[in-house]
Amino acid sequence: MRLWARRAPAISFAAAYRLFLRLLRGCGPISALLLAATLAGCINISLDDLGQSSRAIPASLLAEMQKKGMTPEGAVLIRIFKMESELEVWKVDRSGKYALLKTYPICRWSGKLGPKTKTGDRQAPEGFYRVSMGSLNPNSQFFLSFNLGYPNRLEAALGYSGEALMVHGACSSSGCFALTDQNIGEIYAVLQAALKAGQPSVQVQAFPFHMTPENLAAHRDDPNVSFWLILKRGNDIFEVERREPKISMCDRRYVFDRDFGGREPGNPLAACPASTSRPEPSVDAKAMKDLNRSEALLKLPPPKSIAYQDGGMHPQFRALLKKFGEKELAERVSEIKYPISRPDAALADPYRN
Numbered sequence: 001m002r003l004w005a006r007r008a009p010a011i012s013f014a015a016a017y018r019l020f021l022r023l024l025r026g027c028g029p030i031s032a033l034l035l036a037a038t039l040a041g042c043i044n045i046s047l048d049d050l051g052q053s054s055r056a057i058p059a060s061l062l063a064e065m066q067k068k069g070m071t072p073e074g075a076v077l078i079r080i081f082k083m084e085s086e087l088e089v090w091k092v093d094r095s096g097k098y099a100l101l102k103t104y105p106i107c108r109w110s111g112k113l114g115p116k117t118k119t120g121d122r123q124a125p126e127g128f129y130r131v132s133m134g135s136l137n138p139n140s141q142f143f144l145s146f147n148l149g150y151p152n153r154l155e156a157a158l159g160y161s162g163e164a165l166m167v168h169g170a171c172s173s174s175g176c177f178a179l180t181d182q183n184i185g186e187i188y189a190v191l192q193a194a195l196k197a198g199q200p201s202v203q204v205q206a207f208p209f210h211m212t213p214e215n216l217a218a219h220r221d222d223p224n225v226s227f228w229l230i231l232k233r234g235n236d237i238f239e240v241e242r243r244e245p246k247i248s249m250c251d252r253r254y255v256f257d258r259d260f261g262g263r264e265p266g267n268p269l270a271a272c273p274a275s276t277s278r279p280e281p282s283v284d285a286k287a288m289k290d291l292n293r294s295e296a297l298l299k300l301p302p303p304k305s306i307a308y309q310d311g312g313m314h315p316q317f318r319a320l321l322k323k324f325g326e327k328e329l330a331e332r333v334s335e336i337k338y339p340i341s342r343p344d345a346a347l348a349d350p351y352r353n
Contacts, residue, residue: 045316047324047332053143053169053181057189061102069094070101073197076190077244078131080167080177082109082124083209083351085314087167087179089190097242104187105314107171107333108178108341112308113208114224116150119161122175122310125150126208126227128234128247128254130201136192143169143181143335144188148204154249157268170334172341173311180317180333203244211235213293218303230254233287240283248272310345321346 057072065072070091077098079088085106090098111123125148135147145168151160162175169181179187191202208224209215211232219225233256237245248255250265250272258275265273313321321329326343340346 045320047320047328050180050332051182053335054185055138055144055189056185057193058186061186061190065091065101068099068101070099072190072193074194075199076194076202077238078187078191078202078204079238080106080204080206081210082113082126082207082312083215085109085312085349085351087177087187089187091190091194098238098244099242101190102186104179104183105316106177106312107180107183107317108173108311108313108346110173110175110311110341112311113219113222113306115155115160115227116162116165116175117158117160119163121162122173124173124175124177124206124311125155125162125165126206126231127152127155128231129204129206131191131204132201133192133195135201136188136195137166140166140168141336142166142172142178142184142338144184145169145176146188146191148206152249154252154254154268157249158252170336170338171313171317171330172338174341178341181335182333203247205234205238207231207235213290213297216290217294217297219306220298221302221305232290233283236283236286236290237280240286241280306350308345308350309348310342312349312351313346318347318349 062072065074068091070093075092075098077090079090080086081088087104087106089101089104091101093099109124111121114123115127116123116125127150129148129150129152131146131149135149137145137147145166148165148167150162150165166176167184167187168176168178169184171178171180194202208228208231209219211228216225216228216232219228222228230253234245234247234254237243237256245256246258248258248260248264249268250270252269255265255272257280258272258277260273260275317329321340321343326340330340331337
């Protein structure tokens with residue numbers, strides 16, 4: 001069975017989730033579900049509030065690190081959530097665990113929810129990636145950028161194609177995540193400081209949405225739900241234990257926190273070799289709690305499906321685009337005034353958080 005097939009067999013979300021939990025214990029393949037919660041809120045922000053672009057960690061962010069028991073040289077981890085159009089920067093604090101440093105609104109991403117599979121599909125990727133010093137591009141046409149490393153080994157083995165999938169400045173995307181020159185300047189500087197201090201690479205976790213029971217239940221009919229349930233395990237490990245999950249690739253999927261006797265699986269498409277996994281009762285408890293919550297939500301009428309015209313835009317930027325227009329917004333978020341990509345589609349983003 002192709003775990004990343006575009007069509008999933010007819011199966012209840014609860015049954016799919018239970019099969020997923022069995023898979024985590026080494027019992028075989030899965031299938032499953034999904035939707036989206038809508039939050040309404042007033043946003044009152046001006047173009048001047050965006051600040052100026054810089055290539056250094058600003059004093060305000062350094063003060064926030066100190067307040068949270070972090071250092072500029074401490075380890076970094078990045079999480080991206082497409083539906084909510086948010087990028088989170090996490091750093092290790094004095095406890096030795098990751099804590100949230102700052103959440104950045106994504107100005108533009110393209111495509112729709114689901115993994116990127118081919119060149120030209122305009123899809124922003126979903127999965128687990130690593131950013132090293134060589135991934136940083138100080139001479140990007142979009143001010144600064146870093147390469148996610150798509151396709152990773154698993155995606156390449158599955159035949160997925162594409163290159164130069166970046167997180168960068170400006171507010172234009174054809175498969176990348178655009179965060180304005182101001183925000184990419186901060187993020188880039190934080191990554192660079194950690195990598196220069198000796199962190200070999202930074203893990204990037206890219207999700208379709210926050211992996212909550214509400215969002216999974218809401219998207220229960222999406223063909224990507226079995227893939228998303230695999231991603232959820234990595235999400236749960238991080239959220240419960242506040243550490244970077246160990247990522248392996250075999251059996252056409254991501255595998256988390258498995259010990260293969262010191263040798264990682266060489267072929268992502270082959271069956272997983274014999275392995276042992278660390279006991280994670282707290283992570284399993286979260287998974288079961290989420291399942292129970294999802295089952296309760298499934299008793300509600302199915303929500304209206306979400307149809308993206310072309311990706312999304314954080315409501316902060318959508319409000320600015322609507323108020324000031326594409327030309328003024330482009331001039332404010334990009335040193336070279338790079339045009340906003342498909343502004344009409346950005347205004348039509350169906351997720352109104």
